[in-house]
Amino acid sequence: xxxxxxxxxxQAFVPMVLPDRTWPDRTLTAPPRWLSTDLRDGNQALxxxxxxxxxxxxFELLVEMGYKEIEVGFPVASQDEYxxxxxxxxxxxxxxxxRITVMSQARDELIRRTVESLRGARSAVVHVYNAxxxxxxxxxxxxxxxxxxxxxxxxxxxxxxxxxxxxxxCDLGYQYSPELFNxxxxxxxxxxxxxxxxxxxxxxxxxxxxxxxATVERSTPNVFADQIEWLDRNLSRPEYRCLSIHPHNDRxxxxxxTELAMMAGAKRVEGxxxxxxxxxxxxxxxxxxxxxxxxxxxxxxDFSDLDRVRRTVEYCSELPVSPRHPYGGDLVFTAFSGxxxxxxxxxxxxxxxxxxxxxxxxxxxxxxxPYLPIAPxxxxxxxxxxxxxxxxxxxxxxxxxxxxxxGLDLPRDLQIEFARTVQSVADATGxxxxxxxxxxxxxxxxxxxxxxxxxxxxSRVPVFAELFVDGAGPASADGAVRADEIASLRETLQPWxxxxxxxxxxxxxxxxHDPEREAAVYARCDFGGEPVWGFGRGxxxxxxxxxxxxxxxxxxxxxxxxxxxxxxxx
Ligand SMILES: CC(=O)SCCNC(=O)CCNC(=O)[C@H](O)C(C)(C)COP(=O)(O)OP(=O)(O)OC[C@H]1O[C@@H](n2cnc3c(N)ncnc32)[C@H](O)[C@@H]1OP(=O)(O)O
Ligand SMILES: CC(C)C(=O)C(=O)O
Ligand SMILES: [Mg+2]
Numbered sequence: 001x002x003x004x005x006x007x008x009x010x011q012a013f014v015p016m017v018l019p020d021r022t023w024p025d026r027t028l029t030a031p032p033r034w035l036s037t038d039l040r041d042g043n044q045a046l047x048x049x050x051x052x053x054x055x056x057x058x059f060e061l062l063v064e065m066g067y068k069e070i071e072v073g074f075p076v077a078s079q080d081e082y083x084x085x086x087x088x089x090x091x092x093x094x095x096x097x098x099r100i101t102v103m104s105q106a107r108d109e110l111i112r113r114t115v116e117s118l119r120g121a122r123s124a125v126v127h128v129y130n131a132x133x134x135x136x137x138x139x140x141x142x143x144x145x146x147x148x149x150x151x152x153x154x155x156x157x158x159x160x161x162x163x164x165x166x167x168x169x170c171d172l173g174y175q176y177s178p179e180l181f182n183x184x185x186x187x188x189x190x191x192x193x194x195x196x197x198x199x200x201x202x203x204x205x206x207x208x209x210x211x212x213x214a215t216v217e218r219s220t221p222n223v224f225a226d227q228i229e230w231l232d233r234n235l236s237r238p239e240y241r242c243l244s245i246h247p248h249n250d251r252x253x254x255x256x257x258t259e260l261a262m263m264a265g266a267k268r269v270e271g272x273x274x275x276x277x278x279x280x281x282x283x284x285x286x287x288x289x290x291x292x293x294x295x296x297x298x299x300x301x302d303f304s305d306l307d308r309v310r311r312t313v314e315y316c317s318e319l320p321v322s323p324r325h326p327y328g329g330d331l332v333f334t335a336f337s338g339x340x341x342x343x344x345x346x347x348x349x350x351x352x353x354x355x356x357x358x359x360x361x362x363x364x365x366x367x368x369x370p371y372l373p374i375a376p377x378x379x380x381x382x383x384x385x386x387x388x389x390x391x392x393x394x395x396x397x398x399x400x401x402x403x404x405x406x407g408l409d410l411p412r413d414l415q416i417e418f419a420r421t422v423q424s425v426a427d428a429t430g431x432x433x434x435x436x437x438x439x440x441x442x443x444x445x446x447x448x449x450x451x452x453x454x455x456x457x458x459s460r461v462p463v464f465a466e467l468f469v470d471g472a473g474p475a476s477a478d479g480a481v482r483a484d485e486i487a488s489l490r491e492t493l494q495p496w497x498x499x500x501x502x503x504x505x506x507x508x509x510x511x512x513h514d515p516e517r518e519a520a521v522y523a524r525c526d527f528g529g530e531p532v533w534g535f536g537r538g539x540x541x542x543x544x545x546x547x548x549x550x551x552x553x554x555x556x557x558x559x560x561x562x563x564x565x566x567x568x569x570x
Contacts, residue, residue: 013219016186018226023264031292031299033242033268034285035069036062038316039084040103041246042276044074046317054316055084056093061312062273063098066301071101071127071270075117076110085117094121101125101175106155115162118170125173125209126163128155132192133180145188149195152176156196174200175209177246182214182224190234193241202240210235211270213246214257216279221253225260232265244268247283249275254283259291273313274321274328290327294374303327306379333376333386336432338394341387343370345400389433391426395419398438405435406442409507411468411522414446414533421445446522446535448551463527465493465552466502467545470520485541492542498525498549523548525556532556 038058043050050058055073062070075082085102088094100121104114106128118124130151131140137148156176163172176196178189193210202208212231214224224247232243245266247254258269271277275284286309289299303309306328310321323330335341347369355362367375376382387393387400399415402408410418421441426433433441467489490500506522521544523534532555536547 013223015219015223016226016230018230021226021229021264023225023229023260026263028259028262028292028295028297031289031297031301032262032266033069033244034067034289034299034301035071035101035244035268035270036067036272036285037071037246037270037282038062038272038276038313039073040071040101041270041278041282042272042317044077045276045278045281046319048318049078049080050316052080052084052087055080056087057312058316059088059093061309063095064302065309068097069099069101069125069268071103074103075114076104082113082117089118089120096122099123099125099173101127101173103127103129104155106130106151106158108154108158111155111158112162112166115159115166118167118172121167121170123171123173125175126159127175127177127209127211128152128159129177129179129213130155131180131215132178132189133183134185135183136180145191148188149192152178152192153195153199156199160200173207173209175211175244176200177211177213179213180215181212182218182227183216186227186230186234190231193235197237197241202237204240207240207242209242209244209268211244211246211268212266213270214248214254215246217248217250217254217257220251221257221260224257225264228261228266229264242268244270246270248278249280249283252280254281255287255291258283258288273309274325276313276317276319284326286328287326290374290379293378303379307381327374327379333372333381334388335371335386335397336388336390337392338397340371341393341400342396344372344386345396345403346370347372348400389422389426389435389438390431391423393419393422393426398422401435401438402442403507406439407517408442408520409470411504411506411524413524414468414522417533418442418445442535446533446551446555448534448536448547448554461497461528463498463525463549463553464501465498465526465549466524467500467504467548468522468524469503469505469541469544470522471505471507471517489541489545492545493549496549519544521545521548523552525549525552527553527556529556 039055059070059072072088073081073084075085088100094100102114102117102124104110104126111128115126130148132148137143137145156174159174176193178184178192181189197208200208212228228245235241243266245258245261247258262269269283269288271283271285271288272281273285275281286303289301290303292299293303310328314321321328324332326332335344351362351365351369355365363377376386387397389397389401395415398419399410402410422433422438425441486503489503493500518537518539519541520537521541523536523545524531525534532552534548534550534552534555536544536551538544538547
């Protein structure tokens with residue numbers, strides 16, 4: 001690839017000078033007011049704008065999730081857009097605690113029709129915008145500063161005029177956005193907004209939303225935060241204007257810019273679910289909300305079925321959500337790599353132990369988990385998919401899958417040995433190995449395939465066995481085994497020349513109390529060579545232990561371990 005030769009075409013963003021900034025010392029303690037613009041900025045960025053059915057599905061989702069401010073469209077853009085607003089109003093689909101917003105350019109005839117779309121609404125907001133940045137004043141509009149102020153003021157006047165004329169009892173709110181605010185001279189942005197406020201006259205019971213877009217994200221997030229802190233200091237009427245932001249994600253730092261801008265004084269945030277919207281998207285409302293939740297702040301939005309949110313967004317936008325998308329992507333709760341799997345497995349075990357010790361459910365405990373910033377169940381995901389196995393995985397992951405999917409808590413040394421088998425299959429296939437396949441591999445390798453009625457032969461040489469009973473014994477959460485259990489297992493195997501040297505438990509106590517559960521035993525046997533593992537299941541401990549030793553013997557013979565022939569007779 002050629003070295004980049006194009007950097008001369010760009011210049012650094014000139015930051016504003018704000019040496020006495022205070023935002024870096026603040027922390028967020030409460031959510032902002034959220035506005036979803038999925039149906040407007042999100043919709044205007046789609047290859048196929050949403051059909052009425054898709055728009056309705058999105059609106060209902062937003063309402064269910066708890067969004068109280070929803071920009072439902074740009075009614076003059078198309079008949080569909082207009083009709084959708086009419087449908088919401090005429091079919092009385094807007095809950096009393098939800099306020100819809102409709103948007104328009106600052107053009108008289110467009111504003112009239114936009115306001116008209118709201119006839120019959122109990123409460124609504126008209127949102128007018130015009131670009132204020134120098135590039136747009138010069139290039140797109142061919143106007144100077146004063147004409148730009150005039151455009152904003154005339155737009156505001158039109159909203160007031162048509163609102164009064166057409167909307168009767170509607171509680172009509174107003175929002176103004178200096179488009180490209182982040183590229184506008186800050187003093188000019190204030191000048192335009194003050195002129196708009198002078199006309200709207202915000203006061204008690206008459207708010208104005210001043211919405212500051214990073215229409216195209218251009219700077220590092222700290223610069224946007226400085227701009228917002230400066231604005232908050234310099235705009236008048238702080239009690240009656242709501243300082244709102246509308247960040248985009250062109251540099252991939254929309255979330256960071258939003259969080260710093262909230263620290264700097266923004267009280268309201270506009271964005272889209274999963275970062276839909278123009279170009280690289282509006283800021284993602286899912287990420288912002290769940291970033292708050294994972295800092296112990298209730299975002300006021302229901303993310304408890306995030307898969308459904310994602311599916312609906314994908315249906316409405318006809319665009320896929322990345323499997324790596326924070327919190328909601330298909331793969332974000334999945335660890336393939338060995339050391340991560342090991343840490344997560346230990347984390348779950350510790351959490352379960354803590355909860356059991358405190359007599360609480362896991363959901364009542366603080367989430368303290370390596371590699372997973374949020375509990376999957378808090379967004380409606382399950383643990384099963386947390387660990388998936390491929391060639392990057394290790395024993396921790398294999399052990400987790402055996403435990404979570406197959407209910408088997410392998411002894412540590414067997415975990416290590418079996419992980420090597422799994423690894424060789426993963427290396428050979430180069431692909432993921434499913435939990436089912438892992439279960440089958442384990443059985444093929446360690447479970448006796450011999451006829452259950454077949455007996456062990458009396459061994460002519462001493463055979464030593466260590467037994468591991470899956471599940472903790474009734475009186476022994478710490479893994480120790482009751483003396484009578486050991487004695488009876490010894491008695492079972494002793495006539496066949498097998499000396500049981502040790503018996504231990506693996507896995508949690510709860511398993512042993514399950515009356516439906518078959519007994520499961522792992523046996524590590526010494527036939528005079530390398531120790532060999534076997535696994536057995538049975539209606540009781542004795543049958544399972546017997547089967548495990550026989551499986552080990554069969555494996556020993558297959559792998560040509562010395563003296564194996566002496567142990568099993570056909
Ligand atoms: C950053 C944002 O997301 S802003 C929102 C953008 N969203 C959309 O534009 C989606 C909906 N828009 C539309 O359907 C159409 O653009 C309409 C119906 C609003 C207007 O359509 P048209 O009248 O055909 O104009 P067009 O789309 O070409 O807009 C450009 C004209 O509007 C003017 N204009 C653009 N924005 C504004 C504004 N905010 N206020 C006033 N005039 C504006 C331009 O200067 C240009 O005027 P000119 O023709 O005199 O040079
Ligand atoms: C708020 C409007 C004007 C917008 O979508 C933007 O500037 O990005
Ligand atoms: Mg936008």
